[in-house]
Amino acid sequence: MSQTATRVYDELRGEILGGRCTPGARLREEELAERFGVSRTPVREALRRLEADGLAVVTPRRGAEVVRWRDEDIAELVELRALLEGQAARRAATGGGVDLVALTELCDRMEEHAGAEGRAADEITRLNLELHRAVHRASGRLLPDLLVRLIDVPVVRRTFHAYSETELRRSFAQHRELIEAIATGDGDWAAAVMHAHIRAAGATLRAGREPDPR
Structure with missing residues (x-):
């Protein structure tokens, strides 16, 4: 994962674990790219890493959201x-x-x-x-x-x-x-x-x- 993607990942992970990103919150690539001042590619990498960690769910054509705990x-x-x-x-x-x-x-x-x-x-x-x-x-x-x-x-x-x-x-x-x-x-x-x-x-x-x- 690139250094830029790691920065985005670390920030989002901290927000999810700290409860600032609530379960079910949408993680939109375009909005995140604008927020962090990066292209969508490192954002996409960060979201895939969050999914691998069990912290987010990425759905084709629907984007990503913070995982919901049933x-x-x-x-x-x-x-x-x-x-x-x-x-x-x-x-x-x-x-x-x-x-x-x-x-x-x-x-x-x-x-x-x-x-x-x-x-x-x-x-x-x-x-x-x-x-x-x-x-x-x-x-x-x-x-x-x-x-x-x-x-x-x-x-x-x-x-x-x-x-x-x-x-x-x-x-x-x-x-x-x-x-x-x-x-x-x-x-x-x-x-x-x-x-x-x-x-x-x-x-x-x-x-x-x-x-x-x-």
Whole structure:
């Protein structure tokens, strides 16, 4: 992909993941080319890359739009995350390669932001992703690559925006328990905590969604 296409891709990807481009929003080549001051060719390249990432859908003669997440898509995503992240937590606990101090510091920083105005949901989300990725990296060579596309998607990134104060505290407590399980080397415990953590997040996400258009 050309440097120009990469620039367009990076900008659009950030807008989609950050929620500034909403599900179903049209991504028109001509408008994007004018906005970025480029020809339509790099825009087309960027849209194809977004489609490969699962962030956009490109339809011949209709153009592109930001991917829509149906209830069944989210249910499948939660099941896959629970399965794979549970296994990642198990391996992290038994492999001994986790930086427990770094994980604890991430928990501390998330909890500090919870008291800020508006709960600083974007920063909590960033720190949460960093914590999960640290667990993934400690699980081996293949799982991190499998998991990256399951957690770095708009519906996952926006989960903390839907949390109540009680749900937020529950999530933080599960992070602490996960670290304790990893520290003791108990793979079954770590996997169980991660399973519960992912499923609880999925339940909150589904509860806060508008009904699918039919």
